Amino acid sequence: MRSRRYASLSIDYLTTNLAYSAVLSMLPIMLTQRVGSASVLSGVMLGVLSAAARGSTLFLGRLIEKISTLWLMQISLAIIVLGLVSFAWLLQVSPVFALLGLMLFGVGISLVNFTLRGHIIATTADSKEQASFFSLATLSANLGAAIGPITASYVQCRLGLANFLIIICLIYAVISVITGICFERHVYLRTSDSPSEEKTSILSTIGTLLSSRRMLPVLLIVVTGSVMNGQLFSGMSLVFHGFSSDLLPSGLFFTVDAIAGIVLQFPISRLVVRIMDTGKTSTYCMGLSLGLYGIAFVLFAAGTLMQSVWFIFAALLVFASAECTYAPLTNVAMVESGENMPLVDILNCRLILTAIGESIGSFCGGFFVPFLTSAFHATWMYWLALSIIAVCGLFLMYPKGNADK
Secondary structure (H helix, E strand, C coil): CHHHHHHHHHHHHHHHHHHHHHHHHHHHHHHHHHHCCCCHHHHHHHHHHHHHHHHHHHHCHHHHHCCEHHHHHHHHHHHHHHHHHHHHHHHHHCCCCHHHHHHHHHHHHHHHHHHHHHHHHHHCCCHHHHHHHHHHHHHHHHHHHHHHHHHHHHHHHHHCHHHHHHHHHHHHHHHHHHHHHHCCCCCECCCCCCCCCCCCCHHHHHHHHHCCCCCHHHHHHHHHHHHHHCCCCCHHHHHHHHHCCCCCCCHHHHHHHHHHHHHHHHHHHHHHHHHHHCCCCHHHHHHHHHHHHHHHHHHHHHHHHHCCHHHHHHHHHHHHHHHHHHCCHHHHHHHHCCCCCCHHHHHHHHHHHHHHHHHHHHHHHHHHHHHHHHHHCCCHHHHHHHHHHHHHHHHHHHHHHHHCC
């Protein structure tokens, strides 16, 4: 029974992340081809998708509690397919209304991720077994993220975008069948034991956090880091497509980032532990990721300026290092600086701040990169500006890190 659960959840994580990363890798080029390279609409669409995929479950909590994880998963997958189909159709008819399709797609993705995590917690009482499940889930998700983009490049080049989207919908249909066979029945996600227990509103929580001198630097890092992460499937994706050829498909760049993240995560985690053993806070360590983002975008700017694929690959390695430093510490740093705030409020706030940051990053990358390419045939100034923003954030953080030693 346990091996069956391991296998089914691993397949779910692998296939959902494969399909999602495949769509994200092709989406920026689909949008710019249809709505124009200098249109603000392409940036808005990417920002809306990022916001929906990251934060929509925050506003669906009451509904989620009333549906079993099996049916919640099936409904979520149906929403994803409906979103993709409506997006593909509306993009041809009226690009503005294609936003609705992307919103549905993002809501479905958010629900799937939430349901899979919740199902593991709800069906596994032992914390060690939970850790084993989540480790396997992370590995499966990273593997899917590595396979998806390069597969998308191959399929799109040979079969076209329409057939590519059909194949993605078929993948989600297969996931639905696997879920129906393997998921345990009558499992529900309860966010509280008592129906009378009230949660603090998101706006109230954010207001409290913003008024905290101890918490404010953490919030700035979380938002800034999320803006940087939002570049991967927006502006950076468009650059990858510019470098692509038969021998160098655009999906290969995403695969390099995903594999680098898998390989680098353990040694970077060990390094972070050693730094914290010297008395530095998790906030300080997370702030160092901004320096890595800054270096990555300097290399990326050089790569676009000199049209050097080697600089792009070097930038991706540093970018993956920044992701490995930033992502694991976001929850830790916010809880550490939360000043006795309720845990659920802090984690919900982290989720919405990440959604805001990645939405801003996706919008900027989806708008400025095609605009600068169309107007000046160069994007290096955009990547350099991102680097400056990241490094300025790093310098602002050093006094805080030293003060908290």
